[in-house]
Amino acid sequence: MSAILEVKDLSKRFGGLTATKNVSFSLESGELTGILGPNGAGKTTLFNLLTGFIAADSGSVLFEGQELRGLAPHKIVNRGVARTFQLTRPFLGMTVLENVVVACLSPRARDAHDKEARAQELLDHVGLGSKAREPVETLPYGDLRRLEIARALATQPNLLLLDEPFAGLGSSEIEPLAQLIKRLHREQKLTILLIEHKLREFMALVSRVIAIDFGEIIAIAPPAEIVRNPRVIEAYIGKTEAAHASA
Amino acid sequence: MKQLSIVDLSGAIVVVALLALAPVLLNSNYFTGVLTVCVIYAIWAASWDFMSGLTGRENFGHSLFIGAGAYTAGFLATVWYANPWYSLPTAVVVAVAFSLIVGFPTLRLRGPYFALAMLSASAIMQRLCLIFWEYSGGEEGLYGLDPLIQSPLHYYWFVLAILVAAVAILTALAQSHWGLLLRAIRGDEATCQAAGINVTFYKIASLTISAAFAGLGGALYAHYQLQVSPPLFSVVVSITVIIMVYVGGIGSIYGPALGAIMLTLLTELLRTFGEYRLWVYTLTLMLILFFLPNGLIAPLWRRLTERFR
Numbered sequence A: 001m002s003a004i005l006e007v008k009d010l011s012k013r014f015g016g017l018t019a020t021k022n023v024s025f026s027l028e029s030g031e032l033t034g035i036l037g038p039n040g041a042g043k044t045t046l047f048n049l050l051t052g053f054i055a056a057d058s059g060s061v062l063f064e065g066q067e068l069r070g071l072a073p074h075k076i077v078n079r080g081v082a083r084t085f086q087l088t089r090p091f092l093g094m095t096v097l098e099n100v101v102v103a104c105l106s107p108r109a110r111d112a113h114d115k116e117a118r119a120q121e122l123l124d125h126v127g128l129g130s131k132a133r134e135p136v137e138t139l140p141y142g143d144l145r146r147l148e149i150a151r152a153l154a155t156q157p158n159l160l161l162l163d164e165p166f167a168g169l170g171s172s173e174i175e176p177l178a179q180l181i182k183r184l185h186r187e188q189k190l191t192i193l194l195i196e197h198k199l200r201e202f203m204a205l206v207s208r209v210i211a212i213d214f215g216e217i218i219a220i221a222p223p224a225e226i227v228r229n230p231r232v233i234e235a236y237i238g239k240t241e242a243a244h245a246s247a
Numbered sequence B: 001m002k003q004l005s006i007v008d009l010s011g012a013i014v015v016v017a018l019l020a021l022a023p024v025l026l027n028s029n030y031f032t033g034v035l036t037v038c039v040i041y042a043i044w045a046a047s048w049d050f051m052s053g054l055t056g057r058e059n060f061g062h063s064l065f066i067g068a069g070a071y072t073a074g075f076l077a078t079v080w081y082a083n084p085w086y087s088l089p090t091a092v093v094v095a096v097a098f099s100l101i102v103g104f105p106t107l108r109l110r111g112p113y114f115a116l117a118m119l120s121a122s123a124i125m126q127r128l129c130l131i132f133w134e135y136s137g138g139e140e141g142l143y144g145l146d147p148l149i150q151s152p153l154h155y156y157w158f159v160l161a162i163l164v165a166a167v168a169i170l171t172a173l174a175q176s177h178w179g180l181l182l183r184a185i186r187g188d189e190a191t192c193q194a195a196g197i198n199v200t201f202y203k204i205a206s207l208t209i210s211a212a213f214a215g216l217g218g219a220l221y222a223h224y225q226l227q228v229s230p231p232l233f234s235v236v237v238s239i240t241v242i243i244m245v246y247v248g249g250i251g252s253i254y255g256p257a258l259g260a261i262m263l264t265l266l267t268e269l270l271r272t273f274g275e276y277r278l279w280v281y282t283l284t285l286m287l288i289l290f291f292l293p294n295g296l297i298a299p300l301w302r303r304l305t306e307r308f309r
């Protein structure tokens, strides 16, 4: 196996706040990895740095051996790195299908000649096929998450970044979505990096966890070990106590 | 992609036939002239709508392209004594050049830069016309342009044919995947980028298309008036076009075109009100926009034809 993504010494400051501090890690091709960290730890910022939505202050991001840092977001997508947003951001005023067709129009998806057929195929794949013709406004939250994933898949990524896909979902919705992610990973050999701020959800899903606190990596280990890691426990218990104290 | 429905096509044929026949029935050169101006404004409104209506990036200086096209025709006629038919393609090229100059630096940014840059650029051009009066004719502008077609009625039909072509082309684009992307850009630029779409490219390209038709309309106007003057660049022209778009129904292309025709006719009819004209005009506009925030023509047409679709 070879590294598909190599992040080296990535840093980002927002004024006085260091949101990302000397972050280095690499992902093997075909791996399903989790990023764990309390709210405000800098997980979304890390995704924004990897995908070009925010410019890093220093460091490098090598994807398939090529530097991504400094590229515009749409160029990074067309290199094969797709993301979803933590807060779903559909195109309002369009149908569910049209939302996916937009991504099928990206240069990377040029092989799919019939864009509508390709979008329908992707919607079927994520379990939204029957809702293709409906206005996107009618979708419940769980379906919007699936739509985000369909849109990301439309750009034919080699690396898929999912930002808290389970946030705000009821327990009945979490399990099928976890199955979908597993299926994408297994059937399409997709490399997936997935953010979650609650441990429980992805213990059974990922093979490795990168734990982040205050913008820094505090541990990288398989899930069974990460829950016993003293620094991870401290980050979580500390946060819990602080939350109790302030409540 | 949407299919053009039989209902829409029939409606379009009836409207175009009415417009084509109206001056024959009324048989007045004055009225033919009014209709010519109506149709030119319709070209300007439809072209504004293609970029700004679809992407949501409002252009407050469409008069930049209109004036650039008109003055191109003026210079060709009075300085180079060129064949008047060269005006149209040259005006398109010059307007597109202006759109690239303003669009490149400002459309990559978010926020109000684009709207403000268009506004300022048109105001600056108006000033430059006064400052370089030796070349531009100053306040009086350039005159002595030759008509493209001698007969006012034939010229009107020619301009109407260009409007029909413009609306057809812009509508086809708006209903294609291109239009889908422009509407996606209006919805959420970040999501578009995450979908791998080069947002800046599509915004600039749609502005050049918008500018091309606006510049063409500017040259047609110059060859109707047979003169050009600095108010063509004024913000009043830009705002008038924007109002026409809103009254017609933003984002629908045909709505703004018909809105422009309706409002230009209204202005003419109101001449009988003499000094109260502006009051009546403004009141009418405010009532329309207050009670019909989505506009009058396109929403009305959709309501009327709902059952036949």
Ligand SMILES: Nc1ncnc2c1ncn2[C@@H]1O[C@H](COP(=O)(O)OP(=O)(O)O)[C@@H](O)[C@H]1O
Binding pocket: A014, A017, A019, A037, A038, A039, A040, A041, A042, A043, A044, A045, A046
């Ligand atoms: N664009 C930004 N400008 C300023 N501060 C930001 C910006 N984005 C994130 N932050 C700050 O960086 C920190 C990390 O945020 P974020 O990456 O969203 O955390 P997480 O996703 O782990 O909850 C927070 O303190 C947040 O307020």
Ligand SMILES: [Mg+2]
Binding pocket: A043, A044, A045, A086
């Ligand atoms: Mg986050």
